Amino acid sequence: MKTLTALMAAAALALTAGIVQARDLGPDEALTLRDAGTVQSFEKLNAAALAKHPGSTIHETELEQEYGKYIYQVELRDAQGVEWDLELDATSGAVLKDHQDQ
Template identity: 40%
Template sequence: MKKLIALSCAAFLGLGSAAVFADDDVSSAEAAKLVEEGKIKALDSLEEKALSVKAGQITDRDLEHEYGRYIYKLDIRADDGTDWDIDIDASTGEVLKTEQDD
């Protein structure tokens, strides 16, 4: 019984700490304000950069605040039909991740 309680507590604490590191979606109004303040780049300029990395069509786009920085997360369907995830630092324009989606 003590083992079950200990496991339950560990699972509960693990879920709580995962929430601290969870992604936070940024609303379009907040994104517009951040662009206006010069804190992040406009999405359209970074979409062009993503498409220069992987040609295709953007199927989804999100701005998230993650680990203290803003990241544009773009899903691209490449010309050959494969799906790709591209993460771009919204402030610097640096491509952080290019990964084929499963």
């Protein structure tokens, strides 16, 4: 019985650990990171996202900390009305993910 209880506790801990790995950063913290040079300017990150889909408009942005890295998430809508989700490394500006929203 102790083994089953320990196994269930370990499984619960493993499930919650994945949830805690991503943390949304508030506006004040995001601006502090930008001002310190830890992350690139939001204008530069937005330009990198728009360069992937010229003619698009930005609908939402978010800065998160995931596994110790800063990730800038951008939701775009292109001229044909297709929605795109991009993730950029907020430190380097490199595009990490670029996929059509479904």
